[in-house]
Amino acid sequence: DAGVIQSPRHEVTEMGQEVTLRCKPISGHNSLFWYRQTMMRGLELLIYFNNNVPIDDSGMPEDRFSAKMPNASFSTLKIQPSEPRDSAVYFCASSLGGSNEKLFFGSGTQLSVL
Amino acid sequence: GEDVEQSLFLSVREGDSSVINCTYTDSSSTYLYWYKQEPGAGLQLLTYIFSNMDMKQDQRLTVLLNKKDKHLSLRIADTQTGDSAIYFCAVPIQGGKLIFGQGTELSVKP
Numbered sequence: 001d002a003g004v005i006q007s008p009r010h011e012v013t014e015m016g017q018e019v020t021l022r023c024k025p026i027s028g029h030n031s032l033f034w035y036r037q038t039m040m041r042g043l044e045l046l047i048y049f050n051n052n053v054p055i056d057d058s059g060m061p062e063d064r065f066s067a068k069m070p071n072a073s074f075s076t077l078k079i080q081p082s083e084p085r086d087s088a089v090y091f092c093a094s095s096l097g098g099s100n101e102k103l104f105f106g107s108g109t110q111l112s113v114l
Numbered sequence: 115g116e117d118v119e120q121s122l123f124l125s126v127r128e129g130d131s132s133v134i135n136c137t138y139t140d141s142s143s144t145y146l147y148w149y150k151q152e153p154g155a156g157l158q159l160l161t162y163i164f165s166n167m168d169m170k171q172d173q174r175l176t177v178l179l180n181k182k183d184k185h186l187s188l189r190i191a192d193t194q195t196g197d198s199a200i201y202f203c204a205v206p207i208q209g210g211k212l213i214f215g216q217g218t219e220l221s222v223k224p
Contacts (some may be wrong), residue, residue, distance in 0.1 A: 057209070
């Protein structure tokens with residue numbers, strides 16, 4: 001298995017633009033997680049899905065952030081409109097079971113909002 | 115609320131042992147984890163321990179768990195330059211979430 005696949009690897013955009021990050025979890029995994037990593041705040045859980053259903057989105061910072069999982073093999077995290085303070089590395093992770101199981105992380109998307 | 119604390123930096127010489135510590139305030143009764151993050155990469159599961167164990171050894175890695183003190187540690191024997199990375203402990207809490215520490219940056223000097 002290729003592991004968790006994220007795209008793009010790097011994204012540079014201007015303030016106010018829409019940004020869409022993509023994730024393909026490991027085949028057969030039932031749970032998918034979006035994390036954000038910054039120097040100041042460390043690793044923060046934004047949202048997680050179980051069987052394509054959002055279970056906990058309490059970490060989503062604002063209404064500008066939205067996430068979808070239309071099927072078991074694909075998820076998106078969208079920021080609209082983007083702001084400079086959204087600059088971070090965004091990781092997607094998946095696991096076989098629930099949210100406290102072994103997580104497998106993608107390589108991340110480095111987002112820079114100018 | 116739930117909190118997981120780690121020291122931010124550790125520097126050792128090649129061949130020495132490294133000990134990375136983690137304290138937490140709450141944990142559900144499942145596994146506790148150590149993840150490794152190399153520059154420009156995602157987190158990779160390094161090892162884990164079940165909450166009813168107090169020690170687990172896996173080649174150069176030793177995990178110690180003191181449930182009474184809520185203290186988890188990772189010992190790396192014979193530390194190599196390739197072990198330089200950021201190490202995160204991760205603790206599951208009631209409600210099913212996994213809480214990560216801030217990460218300890220391990221620097222191994224030749």
